[in-house]
Amino acid sequence: xxxxxxxAFTIFIACSFSLNTIAQETQTRVVDEVVAVVNDGVxxxxxxxxxxxxxxxTYVQEGKSRDExxxxxxxxxxxxxxxxxxxxxxxxxxxxxxxDRDIEEAxxxxxxxxxxxxxxxxxxxxxxxxEKTGVDPKELRETWRTQIIRERVIQREVQSKVYWEPxxxxxxxxxxxxxxKFTKPETVSISELFLGFAGRDEATVREAAKQIHAQLxxxxxxxxxAKDRSDPGPITQGKGKAEKLPVADLVPTIGxxxxxxxxxxxxxxxxxxxxxxxxxRVDAREKASNESAFEENIVRVAMMNERxxxxxxxxxAKLREDSYIKINDTYRxxxxxxxxxxxxxxxxxx
Numbered sequence: 386x387x388x389x390x391x392x393a394f395t396i397f398i399a400c401s402f403s404l405n406t407i408a409q410e411t412q413t414r415v416v417d418e419v420v421a422v423v424n425d426g427v428x429x430x431x432x433x434x435x436x437x438x439x440x441x442x443t444y445v446q447e448g449k450s451r452d453e454x455x456x457x458x459x460x461x462x463x464x465x466x467x468x469x470x471x472x473x474x475x476x477x478x479x480x481x482x483x484x485d486r487d488i489e490e491a492x493x494x495x496x497x498x499x500x501x502x503x504x505x506x507x508x509x510x511x512x513x514x515x516e517k518t519g520v521d522p523k524e525l526r527e528t529w530r531t532q533i534i535r536e537r538v539i540q541r542e543v544q545s546k547v548y549w550e551p552x553x554x555x556x557x558x559x560x561x562x563x564x565x566k567f568t569k570p571e572t573v574s575i576s577e578l579f580l581g582f583a584g585r586d587e588a589t590v591r592e593a594a595k596q597i598h599a600q601l602x603x604x605x606x607x608x609x610x611a612k613d614r615s616d617p618g619p620i621t622q623g624k625g626k627a628e629k630l631p632v633a634d635l636v637p638t639i640g641x642x643x644x645x646x647x648x649x650x651x652x653x654x655x656x657x658x659x660x661x662x663x664x665x666r667v668d669a670r671e672k673a674s675n676e677s678a679f680e681e682n683i684v685r686v687a688m689m690n691e692r693x694x695x696x697x698x699x700x701x702a703k704l705r706e707d708s709y710i711k712i713n714d715t716y717r718x719x720x721x722x723x724x725x726x727x728x729x730x731x732x733x734x735x
Contacts, residue, residue, distance in 0.1 A: 420466060421720070422711040423473040428466065436465060439524075463719030466712075470724060472531055474704045479534045482541070491533050492526065501617045503583035514583050543700050548689045553681075560677075560684045567683060569674040572629040573643060576668055578611045579618035581661035594654035594662035601651050607666050619657055620665070629671065643667065 418430040437458045444454035458465075479488060496511065505511045512522040551559070560567060578597065580590050597614060601607055617623030620639060632640065642652040643665060652665045705725070712720050 418713070420713050420716050421470055422709065423470055424477055424708050424710075426473050426477060428469050428473060433462070433466060433469070436469065437462070440465075463716070463723050466716060466720045467724040470710060470712075470720075471701055471704075472535065474701070474708060475535050475538045476531070477708075478542070478704065479538050482538070484534075484537055484541075488530065488533050488537060491537070492530055495529055495533075496526075498623065501623055503581050504616055505583070539697060539700075543697050544689060544693065547692050547696050548685050551685065551688055556681055556684050556688070557679070559688055560679050563687070564677040566687055567677045567679070569671075569676065569678065571632040571673040572671045573632055573635075573667060574626070574628040574669040575621070575630065575643070576607060576611065576626050576666040577618035577621045578607070578615045578664040578666075579620075579657075579661055580614065580663075581616040582659070583661075590662055591654070594664065598651065598654050598664055601664065601666075607651065616661065618663065619660055620663065626668070628668075639665075 419427050420430055420433060421428040440458050441451065441454045444457065445451050449457075479485065496508065500506070500508070500511050503511075503514065505514065515522050515525065580594050580597075582590055593614075597605075597610060600610060611625065615625070618625065621627045632643075635643065638655070638657065642655045646652055646665075646667045648667050648669050650667060652663075652667075654662045654664050657663050710724075712724075
């Protein structure tokens with residue numbers, strides 16, 4: 386337990402919890418409110434309000450009224466705070482594990498990928514394009530940093546251990562008992578031609594995609610046109626090609642246009658998440674097979690995926706158990722039952 390390690394810090398934060406009372410007595414204005422202490426970190430009310438506003442804005446963009454969106458978010462405030470506490474624990478774990486440098490590199494790579502995708506030469510140009518669409522570059526960077534931290538910590542401390550834990554014998558035994566899971570799926574190999582909206586008039590981009598599609602249907606050279614006109618595409622991550630994608634795993638946005646397209650033919654132009662217009666050429670298709678095949682990596686991944694939800698809950702419960710967490714009394718009734726539900730389940734099972 387880290388309680389003693391954070392005793393001095395906790396004494397300081399305890400004063401913050403009593404600020405409302407002091408304010409009533411002295412008429413001093415409270416600048417912010419500490420909602421939860423997580424070891425030597427804090428979750429503040431201003432942070433929660435920012436998170437809630439971001440979620441409300443997303444719901445509004447999806448067509449909900451602002452009042453309805455606000456009500457939905459307010460009802461889930463306890464879950465939001467519990468999630469932020471868990472995120473704070475993962476951020477602290479990443480620092481303790483010396484992962485900061487790797488995370489910053491991964492974060493920078495993600496921004497470089499976006500720059501390449503939209504043919505932008507500088508970070509300043511990227512930020513300018515983001516701001517045009519109402520995206521705050523600083524907020525996006527923090528959101529992506531949190532995502533990467535979560536992925537990297539769970540990958541290193543949970544996934545990798547669960548992946549390698551079964552012995553070779555156990556892997557083969559699992560395969561023999563579950564052969565039906567390891568049949569060959571239907572796959573498709575594609576080439577991508579992408580016209581991005583960034584810095585361009587959308588109507589002009591859509592019209593250009595129609596014209597290119599007509600050229601291709603008339604026998605135009607896909608490779609030559611793509612080399613001359615295409616931006617780095619989101620589906621192939623700028624590589625231009627992707628091989629043996631399992632058809633069952635494709636999201637409808639991609640899977641539907643590809644349906645019934647034969648090798649050598651192209652899809653109609655379709656929009657990708659408001660990023661731009663895409664035309665895909667089907668390079669090859671491989672039919673599904675009922676015959677099973679043993680590939681150790683694939684079997685280990687299947688075994689890992691079965692256990693991962695449970696093992697991840699155990700890991701987070703252990704992080705909470707080994708940490709000092711204090712929730713402001715105002716918010717505890719809505720947060721604690723959610724935050725510590727898995728912990729109680731784990732103890733009762735033991």
